[in-house]
Amino acid sequence: MNQFTRFDLPLCMVVEEDVFSHVDETIAGYLPEIRGKKTIIATDNFLRTNYADTLNEISSDFGDAEIYEVADATYDIAAALAKYICMNGIKVIIGFGGGKVLDTAKYAAYVSKAVYISLPTTLSNDSLASPFAVLEMENGGRMTLSCKIPTGILVDTKVIAAAPKSQMLSGIGDTIGKYTAVYDWKLAAKDAGTPIDDFAYSIAWMCYDSVAHCDETDLDSPELVRILSRALVMGGLAMEIAGSSKPSSGSEHLFAHAIEEYHPELRISHGLAVALGCVGAAMFQGRDERKIIDVCKKFGLNLDPAAYGIDKDLFAELWMRAPETRPDRVTILSKSSIDRAWLDQVYERMQG
Numbered sequence: 001m002n003q004f005t006r007f008d009l010p011l012c013m014v015v016e017e018d019v020f021s022h023v024d025e026t027i028a029g030y031l032p033e034i035r036g037k038k039t040i041i042a043t044d045n046f047l048r049t050n051y052a053d054t055l056n057e058i059s060s061d062f063g064d065a066e067i068y069e070v071a072d073a074t075y076d077i078a079a080a081l082a083k084y085i086c087m088n089g090i091k092v093i094i095g096f097g098g099g100k101v102l103d104t105a106k107y108a109a110y111v112s113k114a115v116y117i118s119l120p121t122t123l124s125n126d127s128l129a130s131p132f133a134v135l136e137m138e139n140g141g142r143m144t145l146s147c148k149i150p151t152g153i154l155v156d157t158k159v160i161a162a163a164p165k166s167q168m169l170s171g172i173g174d175t176i177g178k179y180t181a182v183y184d185w186k187l188a189a190k191d192a193g194t195p196i197d198d199f200a201y202s203i204a205w206m207c208y209d210s211v212a213h214c215d216e217t218d219l220d221s222p223e224l225v226r227i228l229s230r231a232l233v234m235g236g237l238a239m240e241i242a243g244s245s246k247p248s249s250g251s252e253h254l255f256a257h258a259i260e261e262y263h264p265e266l267r268i269s270h271g272l273a274v275a276l277g278c279v280g281a282a283m284f285q286g287r288d289e290r291k292i293i294d295v296c297k298k299f300g301l302n303l304d305p306a307a308y309g310i311d312k313d314l315f316a317e318l319w320m321r322a323p324e325t326r327p328d329r330v331t332i333l334s335k336s337s338i339d340r341a342w343l344d345q346v347y348e349r350m351q352g
């Protein structure tokens with residue numbers, strides 16, 4: 001970082017088939033100074049079993065790095081990992097996994113000042129490159145905590161293609177949420193009388209456009225994996241440049257948070273919850289919700305709330321409680337009266 005910049009960018013960003021089979025050479029090309037530094041690999045039990053060979057190879061390439069299992073994305077687990085890193089003189093942490101592992105590893109790296117390398121195994125949301133970690137607190141609530149973006153991001157298209165397709169759909173949902181997030185960001189800036197960062201704004205729109213206008217709709221295709229991984233990474237960078245999650249998170253995310261925080265039993269992935277919120281958010285904003293519906297249809301992302309166990313009553317409750325999930329965030333919901341009859345219309349619109 002120099003005196004003219006307020007943000008960091010990853011030094012290494014590779015999206016390639018089989019890159020997980022030569023992580024050390026790839027990283028060493030960009031970050032030769034980490035060679036020989038004590039390293040730890042954070043992953044979960046499922047991946048440790050299913051990617052044993054890959055993980056063992058990465059471990060031996062990084063000086064027999066310890067493989068550390070994280071059970072969940074909680075503040076306590078991330079803090080314990082940070083403490084372990086500090087106590088043992090570890091300088092590099094590699095996060096190998098989905099959103100939960102990556103958020104835990106990212107926060108532990110931030111606290112312990114270790115170099116953080118992100119190796120996502122799914123594209124389910126933008127945690128692979130964002131400067132924030134979502135962690136569960138002692139009271140069961142979740143907090144979005146500021147941290148640093150990864151120093152290196154390696155996406156193996158073969159590993160992503162092997163993950164369940166629902167994960168790709170979730171990543172698509174998190175990306176199209178920018179359609180309504182950037183609108184709310186502008187609205188909040190106007191309200192506060194402050195300018196927004198035009199460069200971050202353009203990047204966020206570009207992320208949305210790259211997925212919305214993508215002709216490749218086969219979730220297995222390496223081309224779509226490449227486009228989506230770059231969109232998610234660039235979405236993370238937009239947040240880093242803006243110094244806020246606002247380029248990626250508006251009223252559609254408040255709706256998703258209401259699902260995640262008040263009705264976790266629905267077990268709807270983050271990105272799908274964002275896509276469900278995006279239709280209503282676009283309608284609240286008085287914008288063309290057909291764009292969102294058409295993009296979701298194109299990729300086979302079902303927007304019918306009933307398919308996820310949400311009836312009209314619950315749908316209305318989620319929207320009514322959405323603003324209280326982040327009371328300090330100004331969005332279209334701060335300017336709207338949230339009326340039941342209107343919400344029923346939104347619900348019916350989503351049923352097609």
Ligand SMILES: [Zn+2]
Pocket residue numbers: 125126174248253270274
């Ligand atoms: Zn999100």
